[in-house]
Amino acid sequence: MATLNDVAKLANVSKMTVSRVINHPEKVTDDLKQLVYQAMREIDYHPNVAAKALVNNSTRIIKFCVLEDIDTTEPYYMNLMIGIARALDAQQYSLQLVTRRNFDIGNCDGYVVTGMRKDDFEWVGKLKKPLVIFGENRFGFDYVDTNNKAGTFMISNLALKRGYKRLIFIGMDSRESFEYSREAGYLQLLQENQMLPEIHRFDNHSHLSQKFVVDNWDKFEPDTCFICASDRLALGAERAIESCGGLIPKDYGVTGFDGVFLNQVAFPQITTVKQAIVEMGMACGDRLLDKIMNHVDSAGSLMFEPQISMGGTIRDAAK
Amino acid sequence: MATLNDVAKLANVSKMTVSRVINHPEKVTDDLKQLVYQAMREIDYHPNVAAKALVNNSTRIIKFCVLEDIDTTEPYYMNLMIGIARALDAQQYSLQLVTRRNFDIGNCDGYVVTGMRKDDFEWVGKLKKPLVIFGENRFGFDYVDTNNKAGTFMISNLALKRGYKRLIFIGMDSRESFEYSREAGYLQLLQENQMLPEIHRFDNHSHLSQKFVVDNWDKFEPDTCFICASDRLALGAERAIESCGGLIPKDYGVTGFDGVFLNQVAFPQITTVKQAIVEMGMACGDRLLDKIMNHVDSAGSLMFEPQISMGGTIRDAAK
DNA sequence: ATTTTGGATGTTACCGATAACATTATTTTG
DNA sequence: CAAAATAATGTTATCGGTAACATCCAAAAT
Incomplete structure (x- = not known):
């Protein structure tokens, strides 16, 4: 060389x-x-990156830490990593994947952390190096995320415009910030239209939403739309409606949130809030490098406006 | 420090x-x-890793390259990465995620490559640094993989033991080595039992296998089991059978292959061939480091014996 | 007793870059 | 026009390790 x-x-x-x-x-x-x-x-x-690192007393390594249990994870994180890696590569930084388990092995110049629950914030607050979090939080850490509230607002609004009369929210049974925001978008739309909100919460597994819809099928008259806080929950609702003989999208609507992978196994495809994950990953990387190179303490947060991905679970026009 | x-x-x-x-x-x-x-x-x-790297004229970076289109990818790779990273961390190496696009940016000490198609081998053959491939191949490159043939053999055998009379293989329409191996396991079992093989192939999308089963439903008498080459195809078959009113597992069986993620959205859970992905990732990392540190040209390949993950799509005992 | 040998430890130079200082050439200023 | 300020380039020391060579000293061989 x-x-x-x-x-x-x-x-x-x-x-x-x-x-x-x-x-x-x-x-x-x-x-x-x-x-x-x-x-x-x-x-x-x-x-030579190593020589550079040596003189600058840096490592040129960024640790990416997924706190959530990865087994239960969608390919979400893979795409996020691709984005982060893309941003880092451009500056000759490299990305190191760590879990809680091996978090402390080896040095680094900064962190991207995701999958955080409320309990994790104390621990993360102790980190000494620059940090960007993927996923909104209300603890003052810089983050990048989709505008969750806007997402559910938009898609609820779409459902209403397409003539569904009753909107039921199926949320995740977790007290995390993103879940609150998703519920807030739904609530706002219903409020603005003077409708009565109905929120049900389950762990994020398709069979739970499926069971719920099946068990209460007699209470769901046609023109009902299920606004789900995740594609998994949406998938469960979709299957339930079909198994009960409901017609999607003619009589019943279903919407999801995420739009990455599950749609490849759902049929008809779920109409969902799609997130620009690779781009958000790049934003995480860019912001972190900015903090590192300019010795900035806080670079502020960044919300990406979501888009609706049209599937077949919301009808094309009002009846 | x-x-x-x-x-x-x-x-x-x-x-x-x-x-x-x-x-x-x-x-x-x-x-x-x-x-x-x-x-x-x-x-x-x-x-100090950088100083070490400088004197040894190394980078302590391993590139992990996923050639397959990641959008269509299961969390598979995430788990694989966790395994690789775990092995590398122990030796203070770090893992860098690259795609074809940014493959050449920056230096490294070795590669783990996966998602390779036949066309990729020429290109990969030109790499100068130590290399381990995840995924069997017949081009002489060192690899780590599940014993695909044993996997389908085992699970086909299970289906037979549980009393299904007709085993239909639903494979992936690709001429890759792993697909051949999965078919080979099925074929061997049928041969040993003097049964007539039936193989159908589709792109790896659930709605294709679903459509196939629905369209040909009248030809599938009870006691038929669908041996699928992936969980996606299995999921499609499962849905098709349910929508046609077939009883799983009583009259119809379905088996998959992969056992990572899809099972979280399938109900009943698919009985599938489960792969030890994190462990395979660690094996990739260990083998690669071994090649790097001992200047070995070829370290041979490694097959992991798969296990069957019991779901609810194969009956518990023969009727 | 003297030389030889070999194992244990220390010294020096170097990997490839950069910051801080030194030098030189050029321009500005009184 | 000489002195001072400024800009452009070069020299040296340094980051934190390791290889190669140098030194030292006790045990073995003569």
Whole structure:
């Protein structure tokens, strides 16, 4: 591998000049810069990351920590990682996947943490290095997330516009911030339209929502739409309605939230709130690098506006 | 952070002795070793990875490349990564997630590649660094994988023992090695029992297997079991049978292959071939590090014996 | 007793980059 | 036009380790 020195010799300048061309180009004359660029291209120079890390007393490693049990996880996190990795790669940082278990092994320059529950915040607050959290929180940590409230508001609104008369919210039985926000979007829409909210909560498993809908089937007249806080819950509702002989989307609607993977096993596809996960991952990476490189304490949070992914579980137009 | 030097001073020896205690302990007397260990503990010494990397002309980075389109991917890879990362962490290596797109950015010491199709092998063959592939192949590359053939053999055998008379294989329409192996396991069992094999192939989407079963429902008498090459295909078959009024597992059986995630949205849970994915990831990592550290060209391949995960889509005992 | 040998430890140079300082060339200023 | 300020480039020391070589000293061989 070509080194700074090789470039310097070829361009007939000192190492320092080459280093400056890279890090402080404004301090080098254009003539020399051209020479150096030329030489770099000629021998395909790539800086040695380890040497850089050594002088800067950094590691160029970012730890990505998923606190949630990964077995129960959707490919969500994979896409998120792709996004983070993409942002980091561009700056020659590398991403290290850790769990609670091996969190402390080895050093790093910063963290992206996700899957946090309320109990985790105390622990995370003790981290000394720059940090970005994926997933909204109300503890003052910088985060990146989808605008959860806007998502359920939008999709509830869509259901209403398409003529469903009764909107039932099937939420996740967890006291986490994102769940509150999703419920809040639903509640706001119902309030604005002076409708009566109905919220039911279950653990995030399709068979629980399925059982609920089946068990209460006689109470659900046509023109009911189930606004679900996750695609899993939506999938359960969809299956329940079909097994009870309800017609989707003609008489019954179902909406989900996530829009990543489950849709590939649902039929008809669920109309859902789709999140730009790769982009959010990139945002996590960019924000974190920004904090690291500019020694900023807090960079603020970022909400991505969600989009609705049209499936076949909401009718095309009002009857 | 404490350095070698700090330890040396505290133990009243030279840097070199400390370094030797770490890398060539047999060359240091026990007395000194004790002193050094004591000092290391006292100031909580952790070697600086960047400095190590610099002298060894290494990066301590392993690239993990998923060639398959990740959007269509199950959480499979997430678990695999956890395993790889676990193995690498123990040796202070870090894992970098790359795609084809950013594959060439930055240096590394070795690769774990997965999701390879036949066309990819030429390209992969050109890689200069140590390599381990996740997923069986017939091109001579070292790999780690589940014993696919044994998996379908075992589960087909189970279906037979539980009294299903007709075993239909629903495979993936791909000419990849793992698919051939899964079919081979099925074929072998049928041959040994002098039964007539029936193989149908579809792209790996649940609605395709679903449609197939629905469309041909009148041809499937009770006591038929569908041996599927993936959980997705199994899920489709399961839904089809239910929608046609078939009874699972009493009259119809369904088996899958993978056993990671889909089971969380299937009801009843699919009886499937379960793979030890985290362990396989660790094996990938360990083998790769072994190749790197011992400068071995080929370390041979490794097959993990699969296990059957009992769900509710195969009956408990023969009728 | 003296030389030889070999094991244990220390010294030095180096990996590839950068910051801080030193030097040189150029421009500005009194 | 000389002195001072400024800009452009080079030199040196350093980050935290390790390999290669140098030194030292006790045991073995002569």
